Amino acid sequence: MDRNAELTNAFLRLGFGFVEIGTVTPRRQIDNLRPFRLEADEGVINRLGFNNEGAPAALARLAARARGGGVTGITGVNIGANRDSTDRAEDYVRLIETFAPVAGYFTVNVSSPNTPGLRDLQQANALDDLLARIVDARERVRARSGPTPVLLKIAPDLTLSELDDVVGIARKRGIDGIIVGNTTVTRPASLREREKAKEQGGLSGRPLFKLATRMLAETFVRAEGAFPLIGVGGIDSGPAAIAKIKAGATLLQLYTGLVFRGIGLLSEIKSDLVAALKRGHRSSLASMVGVDAAEMTAESWPS
Ligand SMILES: Cc1cc2nc3c(=O)[nH]c(=O)nc-3n(C[C@H](O)[C@H](O)[C@H](O)COP(=O)(O)O)c2cc1C
DSSP states (O other): OOOSSSSHHHHHHTOOOOEEEEEEEEOOOOOOOOEEEEETTTEEEEEEOOOOOHHHHHHHHHHHHHHHHHSSSEEEEEEEOOOTTTTTTHHHHHHHHHTTTSEEEEEEEEOOOTSGGGGGGHHHHHHHHHHHHHHHHHHHHHHHHOOOOEEEOTTTOOOOOOHHHHHHHHHOOOOOOOOEEESSSSSSTTOOOHHHHHHEEEEGGGGGGHHHHHHHHHHHHHHHHHEEEESSSOSSHHHHHHHHHHHHHHHOOOSSEEEHTTTHHHHHHHHHHHHHHHHHOSSGGGGTTTTTTHHHHSSSOOO
């Protein structure tokens, strides 16, 4: 939600363990399509195509923040290609070179449904080429900026055979993690706001939870511990956060839950996580990561 890196410190001060800015594109890109709520479903549909001021503006803010000291914390930079780019892979490479000095990690966003053709970068050949160039850029900037992990953010709408390819390629290329995932273009049968749901765009929030959590579990069993996963999609309570961890998430992100629940959701989730640790006599959440994944992949597909 912070495409232009204006709120980084504010979010860290609220108590998040890390924040992610973006999606940032090399050049400024503006559109005026506003997201809208499916109130009864606690979901949001958005058609925003990387509405952002462009890399120089976000970089200037992150650089000023780095110089200013004060609030510290991990800040990821989520990168994407301009809609009218003639070489999309080159956009990602340039953004890694640009942001390496200020990025805690990179998210390679190839899964927004709102930039026509972007999701095609998840297809095996295109993804293999893209990740080869990206990993090359990650290694080039290492000498100057130190190691910067690169994570791939995928769509929850991949087929399982596409997911086989994506995870296989990510492992082969040495990607540092996968984020599962972005918004869905599907519309679950359970939606109550049927008319609004007919609108085009990416659906997020509670109606996305089951699909995104299932895809997370599917990714976990394929990754076999090669890298950590970030679970995102429909987290709006402590139990939802715990379910994501058990499906395979080492880290969590949320957006739409804040729209409906407000910022109090953050402390609610954190107290529920602490309570879950105490109940299970555990000293760390790490031992819960992925414990339900295999079982979840045997369930019937969420509809
Ligand atoms: C209004 C809106 C704008 C979004 N913009 C981006 C974006 O620029 N880049 C991105 O990777 N994901 C974007 N997302 C997707 C979210 O980061 C997240 O993956 C998705 O909404 C699922 O999580 P949630 O159910 O907690 O919202 C956007 C979501 C919403 C609702």
